[in-house]
Amino acid sequence: MIPKYRIRCVGGGETLDDISLLSCPQGHDSLLRTEYCSRKLHLAPHTGIYRYLAWLPVNAPLLPSGGPVTFTSSELSRELGLSHLSISFSGYFPEIGANLTTGSFKELEASPTMQRLKELGNSVPVIASAGNTGRAFAELSARCRRPVVIVIPEKAVHRLWTTEPAPKVFLVAVQGDYSDAIAVSNTLATVPGCVPEGGARNVARRDGMGTVMLDAAVTTGRIPDHYFQAVGSGTGAIAAWEAAMRLIRDGRYGNRFPRLHLAQNLPFTPMVSAWEARRREIVPADDMPDATENIGKVMSDVLTNRNPPYGIRGGLFDALQETDGRMYGVPNAAGAKAMRLVEETVGIDLDPAAAVATASLVQALEKDIIGPDDHILLNLTGGGYKRIREDFTLHPVPPTATITLDESRDEIVRMLEEWIAHHG
């Protein structure tokens, strides 16, 4: 049988024998990328993201599944003075068919990741999250009844809810920040039966998010001129760039990359700062001074990743370079204004990150960086939380354990080993 796809190291160019790896076995500081044997995007007769099964690194769909929805809003287009504005929404808004019940595009990553782990041998993923990713994986765990381990800062526990009970979640709350949660997750991922989920290094995650660009191209018939998104790790933007590569190779959707217009939330904007200096490295003292304090000031904390896949080969720096990209710093006030604009014109309560993306589009227009007749794709990465609360009973996910930073990890590792013996 001809395999559906190969995995190639972007930095070294070689293909890998073991498709389950998260990093290059030859040691290149590079992302790995899927290469699908099917050059054309054949649509599958499934719902949600599995319509794009041809370019997802799984053999079977995980159904039912939601997906991104591409639509237009004459009111928002008129307000902004744009003649070809397409919106991709990943959240919950039944009127337009948007049915991601955890409210963000993290669900596009969680679904193919869970399916791929099942197909590759049933390892249990360990996920560190600031909230939205953990919620998406908890929901998928409930839906497909498979175990997951989630590590989050204690402050984010309230963000962990699902629309059906999730008994197979081992949730660890860490009395620290997101970086501390990552450190704990690295320890837990060494427990036999567990694997690190991988973040941006996980091809299922990126290709799942890439369905935003695929859906937009299929809906509008072409690759957009410009792509707007708010970035924390940049994984979603890398995914959009990679999806555009595949669409260009397909040949039916145009032959030019969309220009990436990516936003972070002032005053924490490390990638804006590094990119404006055209530097591949993020230099903490220059690009994110007073990080802890500034992270505390932003309206969207999902955009505050301190260690994004920016400089790595195949990462965000390369994506910006190949697409002649721009980065934007968005103040909270502009984000709040954009949030009201979308609520009034489209009727969706946005995730703060999606409001930041909208504000960057306003900024690009004010600075004449884009033209009124350009083809624009605005990726609204999350929202609809009010409607989710109205339409569903939300089940909070209780922490299995809460741990402090100075306590030994031995006890939590022992608990997880026992839990894996029962659930793994």
Ligand SMILES: *Cc1c(COP(=O)(O)O)cnc(C)c1O
């Ligand atoms: C995570 C997240 C982002 C940022 O995505 P990255 O892939 O980390 O850059 C944007 N919007 C929402 C709603 C998110 O949850």
